[in-house]
Amino acid sequence: MSKKPVRVAVTGAAGQIGYALLFRIASGEMLGKDQPVILQLLEVPVEGPQKALKGVMMELEDCAFPLLVGMEAHGDPMTAFKDVDYALLVGSRPRGPGMERAELLAINGAIFTAQGKALNAVASRNVKVLVVGNPANTNAFIAMKAAPDLKPGNFTAMLRLDHNRALSQIAAKTGKAVADIENLCVWGNHSPTMYADYRFATIKGESVKAMINDQEWNANVFLPTVGKRGAAIIEARGLSSAASAANAAIDHMRDWALGTNGKWVTMGIPSQGWYGIPKDVMFGFPVTCENGEYKVVEGLEIDAFSQGCIDKTLKELTDEQAGVAHLI
Numbered sequence: 001m002s003k004k005p006v007r008v009a010v011t012g013a014a015g016q017i018g019y020a021l022l023f024r025i026a027s028g029e030m031l032g033k034d035q036p037v038i039l040q041l042l043e044v045p046v047e048g049p050q051k052a053l054k055g056v057m058m059e060l061e062d063c064a065f066p067l068l069v070g071m072e073a074h075g076d077p078m079t080a081f082k083d084v085d086y087a088l089l090v091g092s093r094p095r096g097p098g099m100e101r102a103e104l105l106a107i108n109g110a111i112f113t114a115q116g117k118a119l120n121a122v123a124s125r126n127v128k129v130l131v132v133g134n135p136a137n138t139n140a141f142i143a144m145k146a147a148p149d150l151k152p153g154n155f156t157a158m159l160r161l162d163h164n165r166a167l168s169q170i171a172a173k174t175g176k177a178v179a180d181i182e183n184l185c186v187w188g189n190h191s192p193t194m195y196a197d198y199r200f201a202t203i204k205g206e207s208v209k210a211m212i213n214d215q216e217w218n219a220n221v222f223l224p225t226v227g228k229r230g231a232a233i234i235e236a237r238g239l240s241s242a243a244s245a246a247n248a249a250i251d252h253m254r255d256w257a258l259g260t261n262g263k264w265v266t267m268g269i270p271s272q273g274w275y276g277i278p279k280d281v282m283f284g285f286p287v288t289c290e291n292g293e294y295k296v297v298e299g300l301e302i303d304a305f306s307q308g309c310i311d312k313t314l315k316e317l318t319d320e321q322a323g324v325a326h327l328i
């Protein structure tokens with residue numbers, strides 16, 4: 001018997017990430033090749049973006065995806081989020097060359113108050129929310145606080161792009177396959193302060209840290225490369241990352257919904273006090289997923305270097321949180 005369709009909201013659906021994301025959701029790459037989906041697409045209620053959204057929907061139609069059983073265009077989150085099971089909050093301004101992500105807070109923060117309220121009012125009570133729009137952690141925090149009737153743990157921020165970037169850098173450094181790298185994680189904020197941590201990582205059972213054995217490379221090459229990759233792409237493309245961001249969003253939602261088979265991934269989630277991170281701070285943690293739930297990998301040893309990195313990214317996040325207190 002075929003599965004009941006699920007409702008998936010995507011905001012910023014006519015933007016560049018939206019264009020790289022929607023076709024993959026509709027083809028079953030996010031929720032499985034047996035899961036029918038209804039897309040509820042939100043764009044700003046302005047002629048240009050709404051017209052562009054119609055064009056994207058025409059293309060979706062022209063793909064004749066068997067799993068795409070419904071599709072709607074919206075200009076209001078109160079209708080776009082009605083009964084949604086999954087919400088990918090992408091819509092917001094990207095940064096341009098020379099901008100820092102924190103500069104986006106003033107521009108984008110308010111969007112997430114309105115969208116959190118709308119999710120609170122009309123979404124499924126089990127909605128799984130992924131915030132992609134930057135600054136992603138703090139926007140997810142704002143949305144979570146605006147939705148007091150939903151479970152805080154169902155609001156997440158995207159750290160998966162940092163995780164995937166770290167995987168690729170380690171594969172290149174060691175000359176091994178990405179697929180063989182286990183137990184990598186990224187702590188903290190989706191920003192240059194994030195701490196990509198390969199101390200526990202293994203490749204076919206062997207320690208990656210021992211294989212690399214180069215703390216100078218870790219501190220001065222690896223961490224800055226992963227942390228500043230977004231800016232490097234903006235510099236090179238003149239536009240912020242889109243296909244890789246959409247890919248990370250698919251990975252994040254797929255793993256949350258369908259499980260990781262014990263494999264560690266990174267998700268930005270509201271802390272429940274794990275590793276000394278204050279409650280509710282939207283922080284990147286190592287998790288495994290099973291039966292639609294994530295579980296933090298607990299009990300990892302935090303050495304002095306790692307603690308310094310975690311403290312730095314935490315400070316940035318608590319400063320960002322303080323900066324949006326008026327929106328909470």
Ligand SMILES: NC(=O)c1ccc[n+]([C@@H]2O[C@H](COP(=O)([O-])OP(=O)(O)OC[C@H]3O[C@@H](n4cnc5c(N)ncnc54)[C@H](O)[C@@H]3O)[C@@H](O)[C@H]2O)c1
Pocket residue numbers: 011012013014015016017018042043044049090091092093094095111131132133134135136158159161162190240241242245
């Ligand atoms: N977390 C990550 O890893 C990550 C990675 C890449 C990009 N991003 C962020 O994702 C966001 C989108 O990037 P993009 O390249 O797709 O930008 P884009 O400008 O191409 O598209 C954004 C779209 O969002 C729409 N939009 C703006 N406000 C909206 C609202 N209130 N409701 C609905 N739609 C709205 C715009 O009309 C536009 O079509 C940016 O904030 C960017 O910085 C995050």
Ligand SMILES: O=C(O)C[C@H](O)C(=O)O
Pocket residue numbers: 094095101134161229230231233240241
């Ligand atoms: O860096 C940006 O502004 C875009 C995105 O967050 C990225 O990491 O590529």
